[in-house]
Amino acid sequence: MRIGWKSIVAVVAGLPVAGFLVIQLGLIDVRASTGHWQVTDWFLxxxxxxxxxAAAGSTEAxxxxxxxxxxxxxxxxxxxxxxxxxxxxxxxxxxxxxxxxxxxxxxxxxxxxxxxxxxxxxxxxxxxxxxxxxxxxxxxxxxxxxxxxxxxxxxxxxxxxxNLAGAPPAGRGATIEARIAYCDSCHAADRQVGNSVVPILSGQSEAYLLASLQAYHDGDRPSGIMETAVSTVDDTDFSKLAAHYARQSAVPASVSATDPVVLRRGETLAVSGDPARKIPACAACHGTGRSNPLFPRLDGLSSRYLASQLRLFVSGERGGTSYHHIMAAAVQDLEEADIDALAAYYAHLPDRQ
Ligand code: HEC
Ligand code: HEC
Ligand code: HEC
Incomplete structure (x- = not known):
């Protein structure tokens, strides 16, 4: 039997109509409770x-x-x-x-x-x-x-x-102490093991801590970890939390031995900058006697945290308080070796107390 071209056209034109009807009549089962056929599961x-x-091919851990x-x-x-x-x-x-x-x-x-x-x-x-x-x-x-x-x-x-995860988030109606216990599961001094990804909060000004919490809350400072953490507390708690950490005396991060040449390079940049490369002295804003409470202290933060923040500023991804633009402008000409040296220098600064 020959299949005429008219039959082929009829089938091709009919298929979308049949598909439409199958969907419109609700014959496709989307209920999760009935599970997938094995073949669908294998296919997905x-x-x-x-x-x-394929996507991981261009990534290197x-x-x-x-x-x-x-x-x-x-x-x-x-x-x-x-x-x-x-x-x-x-x-x-x-x-x-x-x-x-x-x-x-x-x-x-x-x-x-x-x-x-x-x-x-x-x-x-x-x-x-x-x-x-x-x-x-x-x-x-x-x-x-x-x-x-x-x-x-x-x-x-x-x-x-x-032991690693610490206290879970406090639920609605919990006390401020329970909320602090949750923040401390990452931020407490005794949880800053090794070269921590977490910044020390104690000793930072209340104004900087509060403005930073607000920045995470408003999406002005990208961090999947902190955006999740602030979503578990009411923003009315922010000022109490900021006051709590500002009151605590500062504890420096643990540091590993670093090449003295690297530390000297960091110190020179931090104290004097490099005018030829348009890098200002960091100490002008971050030194002791900081003029503005929204300029954070850097001494004693872990070198991993400092370096990651500097890289985020250089690539334009850090965000932060309403002052973050002046910081981004100050470090836009830093090179990788400068970042490592500055991070090592500030992590080693002994005067955090
Ligand atoms: C809302 C629920 C949900 C949350 C929250 C979630 N996942 Fe998943 N995750 C899933 C489901 C469902 C799959 C199965 C995906 C599949 O098999 O196609 C999965 C798959 C994975 C896989 C792949 C494992 C495999 O072999 O299929 C990894 C790895 C993973 N999740 C890690 C995480 C991590 C880390 C987090 C937290 C940052 C997280 N997930 C948060 C639901 C979730
Ligand atoms: C799961 C771990 C974790 C929890 C829980 C957590 N934090 Fe953080 N926090 C981090 C990390 C990691 C960063 C650095 C994020 C970044 O790169 O911006 C951070 C940054 C911060 C900063 C900015 C500090 C700076 O020097 O710029 C503040 C303020 C802060 N957290 C306060 C809190 C408060 C208050 C809580 C409790 C509501 C809390 N955090 C809970 C891990 C955590
Ligand atoms: C003109 C003032 C200014 C200068 C100069 C400056 N900074 Fe900053 N820096 C800031 C301000 C303001 C912030 C806070 C940004 C925010 O979160 O809003 C900041 C934040 C930082 C942070 C993040 C701290 C934290 O707790 O997250 C690091 C690290 C840093 N600066 C390093 C440096 C280094 C290194 C230099 C020198 C190369 C430098 N800064 C020069 C103003 C300055």
């Missing part, structure tokens, strides 16, 4: 794996074996990830299990992904699955801290995880 994961692997990355990552995981995935200290909650696909127990699956692939998943999320993207797309450093934590998860027991 094949697409996901291929997409993640920094060193991730520093213990300074873990406490903040664990405390963030507790607020931002455990609600779906569970954690080494808690079974997967019913919501995570009832998703389609279910949010997996990460300790069991991370071994099948490279660091770069985990970075892609955590930074960008997974479409059509409920796995959300990282709140602040302009930053990579915070996502790498999460990847460092994920790598440790298969061998992490509940006690170790609890």
């Amino acid at each position: 994961h094949w697409v996901m794996r291929s997409s993640v692997t 920094p060193p991730l074996d520093d213990p300074g990355l873990l406490p903040a990552a664990a405390a963030h995981f507790e607020t931002g990830c455990a609600v779906c995935h569970g954690s080494p200290a808690a079974k997967r909650p019913p919501i995570g299990l009832a998703m389609l696909p279910p949010a997996p127990d990460l300790a069991h699956v991370v071994g099948s992904w490279s660091n770069e692939e985990l970075f892609e998943i955590v930074k960008h999320g997974v479409r059509y699955s409920g796995m959300p993207a990282w709140p602040s797309q302009s930053r990579a450093d915070e996502v790498w801290a999460l990847v460092a934590l994920l790598r440790e998860m298969p061998s992490m027991n509940a006690a170790h995880y609890r």
